Amino acid sequence: MTKTKNFNEQDLLRASETLKAHDNWSVMAHRKADGDAIGSVSALITAGLNAGKRVKWFGADPELPVTYSFLPHYDRYIYRDSLSFDEPGELYIFLDCSNENRGVQGFDVSRNINSLNIDHHGDNTLFARENCVDSLSSSTAELLFRVLYAGNWEITKQVAECLYTGIFTDSGGFTFSNTSALTHLIIANLIESGVDSAHITDFIIQNKTPEIIKLWTYALPRLKLFGHENIFAVVKIYADDFDRAGTDISATTGLPNLIMTLRGVKLIATVTENPARNGEVFLSFRSREQSPVTAWNVASFMGGGGHQRAAGATLKKANVDEAASRIEAYLLSHE
Numbered sequence: 001m002t003k004t005k006n007f008n009e010q011d012l013l014r015a016s017e018t019l020k021a022h023d024n025w026s027v028m029a030h031r032k033a034d035g036d037a038i039g040s041v042s043a044l045i046t047a048g049l050n051a052g053k054r055v056k057w058f059g060a061d062p063e064l065p066v067t068y069s070f071l072p073h074y075d076r077y078i079y080r081d082s083l084s085f086d087e088p089g090e091l092y093i094f095l096d097c098s099n100e101n102r103g104v105q106g107f108d109v110s111r112n113i114n115s116l117n118i119d120h121h122g123d124n125t126l127f128a129r130e131n132c133v134d135s136l137s138s139s140t141a142e143l144l145f146r147v148l149y150a151g152n153w154e155i156t157k158q159v160a161e162c163l164y165t166g167i168f169t170d171s172g173g174f175t176f177s178n179t180s181a182l183t184h185l186i187i188a189n190l191i192e193s194g195v196d197s198a199h200i201t202d203f204i205i206q207n208k209t210p211e212i213i214k215l216w217t218y219a220l221p222r223l224k225l226f227g228h229e230n231i232f233a234v235v236k237i238y239a240d241d242f243d244r245a246g247t248d249i250s251a252t253t254g255l256p257n258l259i260m261t262l263r264g265v266k267l268i269a270t271v272t273e274n275p276a277r278n279g280e281v282f283l284s285f286r287s288r289e290q291s292p293v294t295a296w297n298v299a300s301f302m303g304g305g306g307h308q309r310a311a312g313a314t315l316k317k318a319n320v321d322e323a324a325s326r327i328e329a330y331l332l333s334h335e
């Protein structure tokens, strides 16, 4: 795993100064946007609008997960497969995006595009003109808080709610090992800024529809435990499951975390066929500290990336059963 080089506190202030120096922002996050991606973007957009900036929100997902529709400016989202990245004076801001290919296409690193990259992925390629990347942050939202705090941006209740959402989701509700004392100090600060944490977590986790639970009941009987003392778990989800349950791809959110609560399981893989049946298969991995293989190890073997303990990959023209078999063979040969 590539370790983030040279992160220091000055990167925070530098990122803040770059934000202040530009009046026109295009903000983007990674494809298959999650709570950290959406929370971070909506926080920055809210802070930008409060400071009189003109902001646009672009992304490569046709739609954002409805779970996060309670966040401000959700309806500003514009779906774009690619952008030309050549608007004069525009600052292109990437949040929670480890490389330029993970979201809206068209960013050419050789063009020295006016861009800012704020992220916490350890495998970030530092692709932008300016990079503020700290792999020790629980979430991009946590790092973004530090950027805004360093530059004395006003953390309004709305901004705080967005940041809280990002930190809460990427830290698994403060259960993952990326949760630090600093994470909790920042959360305390956000609560002081007006966040009603019980209210926000109602939106984030107390929101399962019967269709989502139905999908999980199709997937869970296929859960396979294997390896020495059953430390590995793989679960497969087929396109048909989504049809029968009457739900979409967003319904898989939370399933890996549920399986990780199984006693003794050290690594879990979910292998999901895109319900659009375009041959895509999504892989998601979670691992614990005691696992002989990290989530990142197996994700990178399968052509993806992410964090050491939470990583994923997208396979084109793939088959769920074949992908699951390759993962199982890899895990068994590395235990």
Ligand SMILES: [Mn+2]
Pocket: 036, 037, 096, 120, 139, 140, 170
């Ligand atoms: Mn993140």
